[in-house]
Every structure is written in structure tokens, then in C-alpha cells.
Amino acid sequence: MTDILNAIIVFANFVLVPGAAYGAQLALGALGITLVYGVLRFSNFAHGDTMAFGAMVTVLVTWWMQGHGVSLGVLPTALLALPFGVAATALFVLATDRVVYRFYRRQRSAPVIFVIVSVGVMFIMNGVVRFIIGPDDQDFADGARFIVSARDFRDMTGLDEGLAIKSTALLTIVVALVVMAALFWFLQKTRMGKAMRAYADNEDLALLSGVNPDRVVMVAWILVAALATVAGVLYGLDKTFKPFTYFQLLLPMFAAAIVGGIGNPVGAILGGFVIAYSEVAVTYAYKRFLGHLLPESLAPESLVQLLGTEYKFAVSFIILVVVLLIRPTGILRGKTI
Amino acid sequence: MIRVENVHKHFGGVRAVNGATLEIAQGSITGLIGPNGAGKTTLFNCIAGAFPPTSGRVWLGEEEITGLTPHELFAKGLLRTFQIAHEFSSLTVRDNLMMVPPDQSGERLWDAWFSPRKVQAEEAAIRRKADEVIEFLNISHVADELAGNLSGGQKKLLELGRTMMVEAKIVFLDEVGAGVNRTLLNTIGDAIIRLNKERGYTFCMIEHDMDFIGRLCDPVIVMAEGTVLMQGTAEQVLSDERVIEAYLGHGVKNKAEVGG
Ligand SMILES: Nc1ncnc2c1ncn2[C@@H]1O[C@H](COP(=O)(O)OP(=O)(O)O)[C@@H](O)[C@H]1O
Ligand SMILES: [Mg+2]
Numbered sequence: 001m002t003d004i005l006n007a008i009i010v011f012a013n014f015v016l017v018p019g020a021a022y023g024a025q026l027a028l029g030a031l032g033i034t035l036v037y038g039v040l041r042f043s044n045f046a047h048g049d050t051m052a053f054g055a056m057v058t059v060l061v062t063w064w065m066q067g068h069g070v071s072l073g074v075l076p077t078a079l080l081a082l083p084f085g086v087a088a089t090a091l092f093v094l095a096t097d098r099v100v101y102r103f104y105r106r107q108r109s110a111p112v113i114f115v116i117v118s119v120g121v122m123f124i125m126n127g128v129v130r131f132i133i134g135p136d137d138q139d140f141a142d143g144a145r146f147i148v149s150a151r152d153f154r155d156m157t158g159l160d161e162g163l164a165i166k167s168t169a170l171l172t173i174v175v176a177l178v179v180m181a182a183l184f185w186f187l188q189k190t191r192m193g194k195a196m197r198a199y200a201d202n203e204d205l206a207l208l209s210g211v212n213p214d215r216v217v218m219v220a221w222i223l224v225a226a227l228a229t230v231a232g233v234l235y236g237l238d239k240t241f242k243p244f245t246y247f248q249l250l251l252p253m254f255a256a257a258i259v260g261g262i263g264n265p266v267g268a269i270l271g272g273f274v275i276a277y278s279e280v281a282v283t284y285a286y287k288r289f290l291g292h293l294l295p296e297s298l299a300p301e302s303l304v305q306l307l308g309t310e311y312k313f314a315v316s317f318i319i320l321v322v323v324l325l326i327r328p329t330g331i332l333r334g335k336t337i
Numbered sequence: 338m339i340r341v342e343n344v345h346k347h348f349g350g351v352r353a354v355n356g357a358t359l360e361i362a363q364g365s366i367t368g369l370i371g372p373n374g375a376g377k378t379t380l381f382n383c384i385a386g387a388f389p390p391t392s393g394r395v396w397l398g399e400e401e402i403t404g405l406t407p408h409e410l411f412a413k414g415l416l417r418t419f420q421i422a423h424e425f426s427s428l429t430v431r432d433n434l435m436m437v438p439p440d441q442s443g444e445r446l447w448d449a450w451f452s453p454r455k456v457q458a459e460e461a462a463i464r465r466k467a468d469e470v471i472e473f474l475n476i477s478h479v480a481d482e483l484a485g486n487l488s489g490g491q492k493k494l495l496e497l498g499r500t501m502m503v504e505a506k507i508v509f510l511d512e513v514g515a516g517v518n519r520t521l522l523n524t525i526g527d528a529i530i531r532l533n534k535e536r537g538y539t540f541c542m543i544e545h546d547m548d549f550i551g552r553l554c555d556p557v558i559v560m561a562e563g564t565v566l567m568q569g570t571a572e573q574v575l576s577d578e579r580v581i582e583a584y585l586g587h588g589v590k591n592k593a594e595v596g597g
Contacts, residue, residue: 206425
């Protein structure tokens, strides 16, 4: 019996809990991508670097606050700095839209042009972030490290295995839930949200209605900036802030959006967790987990790891390819905000 | 009310509209007929701003409106429906209608946050209006249905309903009657006449059903091969040799290549 409990705990500790936090981060990122795709009709390759930008501003403001003795106690100071990050990112993104994307919108350019343009924007944001904060790891997390540490857990339960729950993991999940609930309320219940769905649904008709396209586009960008910043900051708190990792997140985030059904927010969330859990489950070494379950004679010698962690991005890629081959519209049918 | 002056629209080598000139009188229900591929829909698109004409000019009253966007034209009271019905498929019929009135305060960030009362009152008024329209069109039973689930005929009714959500000056109807059953067609016809009489809407409608045209339209304009062939009452037009020839001749030949 204790063996089974130990196995469950070890699995929860290394797969379930980290997967949930990572899934929530991917889901938030994928929501931003799906929103741009649904409303503005292109795949935004700059989304990863938008996250980096938002996180960077939040890091800078957090440092400033920490320097002035501002603190949230057990919660990370970054939560206080988050609104500043969102505001700065929204301004940056709106400015980008004004000087770059709007021109192509007026031209009614093909989506592929927008994609290429967004790659350009990506390089610029990438450069801006490195120029300001540099390419290295930055530490900005403070507050309590753990809600439950592995040792406390072992002492409490008397089991061999400990379950550590990082406060950032719980924080990620709570914040992600709040943000998603707010987003769905906005899209379903408010006039602006409905106008946005209408615009995504049928642009020609929306233009022939009272829907003001400029306003829809503006609000969409603000939402995207908010989602990106929140996702970027949560990821940074949970792991570490490093500009390049956000670029790397682009693949799993796109995979999440597409697997779920691009353009569909529920799909983006679903896709985020599918990708996250696949990645974690495939790169996890099951040696200890099996060691608890199997009799000693059968206990595995090797790590029992399907794929080394350095190949984790291949997982998103494989899932993406499989979904595109079998069900190109994604799990939930795409394109319905 | 509307003046179209020598409008051309070319797609590569295809001269879809080739020098059309016509006038639509205020308060009329003007019919626009012609064989498939005559350029009727393309002319509508030029007038209603889907794309600018290659050359030529369009006037609304005293004001030139050539090349304005659909959104700008909508603000001036020029509305149109589509040959293939458009709807917001993931919104309910009521929400589809409520989407039409422009510049609602709920769309302004400031008002949405800081004067929720005003937003609510306005929304309630628009909802009442939408319910009136739903009543008028006899579609109460599908009011809360997603518009994407409606039948083709019901979608056409919804298109007409959209034009009733604001004070339109002129409405362009592209084959509202096509693919609609008799009963629904009569409902649509009645609605058009009432809107014309009671609310002073001017209509310009593309139609193929000659009975329907005879009942509603005066005058009727005939287009063929991108230009205006003639104009007259329904009887005059239908008994004219040139019109018959246009329909029997090129119309049939072109039929296969016309999608919309
Ligand atoms: N977007 C387009 N690109 C190329 N050709 C078009 C386009 N739209 C219409 N046409 C062509 O223009 C001609 C007129 O079409 P249309 O205006 O739809 O005719 P109608 O509505 O009178 O049946 C047709 O030959 C059609 O194939
Ligand atoms: Mg047509």
C-alpha cells in the first residue's frame, strides 16, 4: 500500500504538478496566439517575444519595487509589477500595430504577408529586449518558495517520497484560471466581446454593421498584450527569466493552439495542457516510479525515460504533425472565438 | 438618391461591369435584373464599398461616395445584404441583430468601465428593438438559436432584419428571394413593402423571380454584359425583345461560369 502511495506521490511531484503549471503557462500563451489568429487573421510569430518584452518590463519594475522596500509578503512582488508590464506591453504592441500591421491591413494583404511581417516584428522585439536587459538569466522571484516542501511532506505523512508544491506553481494555476475566466466572461457577455467574436466570425458583415473595426483591433491587441505578459511573467517566476526561452516557447505554444483548434479559446487551453503533459510525461524518467510499484527483482536498472529532456521540443513537433495529418482542424473545431 | 456614372470594374481581363450608368429614385423599390454574369453583384459591390470601381463615380444624394468603405457607407445609411447570406454563425439571432447599431457605448472602454448604467440602458433599448424586429419578421421561435443553425431562408430574413435595426436610407438586396420558399418569400415581400411605406426606405434589389419583381418593383433596370440594357416598368421590361434575347442568348451561355 505505501508503495502505491509512494508511486503516486512521486508521479504527482514530477509529472502532475509541474505539468499543470506548465500547461497553464502554455494555455495562456496559446490563448494570445489564437486571439490574434481569430481576430487579426494571422499567425503571430512575435508572440513569444511579446511575452519576453512584457516579462522584462515586469522584471525591471519588480527590481525597482524591491529596491524601494515594496513587498507582498509571501507573494512575489512581481504580481504588483504585473499591471505595469501589461500597460507597457499594450503600448508597445499598439504602437507596432499603428506603424506596421495597420499598413498591411489597409492594403488587405494576404495572411502570409502578415506572418512574414510578424517575423520581422519578432526580431525587433527580440533585439529590444536583449538591448535593455541582456541575454542572461535574471532572478526576480521573491516571496515564499514552497507551499509544501518535500521534507515537510515526508515528515507529515511518513512516506519515503515527498511532494513539493512550489508557490509559483499554485500561483500560476490560480492566476491562469482567473485570467481565463475573465477572458471568457468578456467574450461571452460584454458588447465589446461579442463585437470581437462577430468580427472574427465574419469580417465583411462586421464591417457592414455597427462594429468599429479599429476599436476591435485595438482591444484585441490590448488583450493579447495582457495575456502575453501574464504568461511570460508566470513562466519566468516558475522557471527563470531568460529572453531566449520565450522564443523557444513559440513552438509548444503554436502546437497547443493548433492542436486545440486554432481560433478557439477553449481549444487553446485544452491544447496547452495536452502539450504540457505530453512533454513532461515523455521526458520523465520512470525509474523511481516503477521501483515503488514493481517487486525488487523486476525493478528497472535504466532511467526508463522515453526521451531526454533536451528533446522536449520534439514532442510538440510530433504532436503537431500527427494532429495536422489526422485532424487538421484540431481537437475542437478551429476558428470560433 | 443614388447615381451611378459610367462605372467600370475589371478583374484582370474580365470586364464584370463595363460602363454602367443608372439612377435610383428616392422612395422607390428599384429592381435590378439580368442574366447570370451580367455584373449585378459586382455593381452592388462597387456601390456598397466592398471594392472601389476601376473607374466611374457613385453619388449618394449630393455627396460623392466612390471608393468609401462599407463601414463609412453604413454610417451614411447605405446598407446591403449578400447574395449568399452572411451571418455571425456563433452568435444568436438576437445578438446578430443587436450587433448592428453602431457606436454603442459598451464598445468604448471608458464607458464600459465607468458608466455601466448608461451601457445597460442602451443595451436594453437595443434589445427591445431587436425583439420588435424579430416579432415583425415572425422568427420569435429561433430568436435564441445560433444564427449558423438557421435555414437558408431564415438567414435571408435575418439579413433583412439587420437593415431594420438602424434608420437606413437605402438598402441594396442581393437576391433575398433566391432559395426561399413561397411563404417565406411573401413574408419578405411584405416586410420590404412595409419598410418602404412606413419607414421610407429606398430599395434596390437584384431578383430572378419575375412574379416577385412584378409585385414589388417599379422601375426595373436590366443589366447585360456589364452595362445597363434598359429601364422601365416590370411589364415593359419583360416584354422587351432585347431583354428576352439577353436572357436567352448570353445568359445561358455564361451560366456555368457564374458563382455569385
Ligand atoms: N472577384 C472576382 N474575380 C474575377 N471575376 C469576377 C469576380 N467577381 C465576379 N467576377 C466575374 O464578373 C462577372 C459578373 O459577375 P456578377 O457580378 O457576380 O454577376 P451577376 O451577379 O449579375 O450574376 C462574371 O463573369 C464573374 O465571373
Ligand atoms: Mg449575383
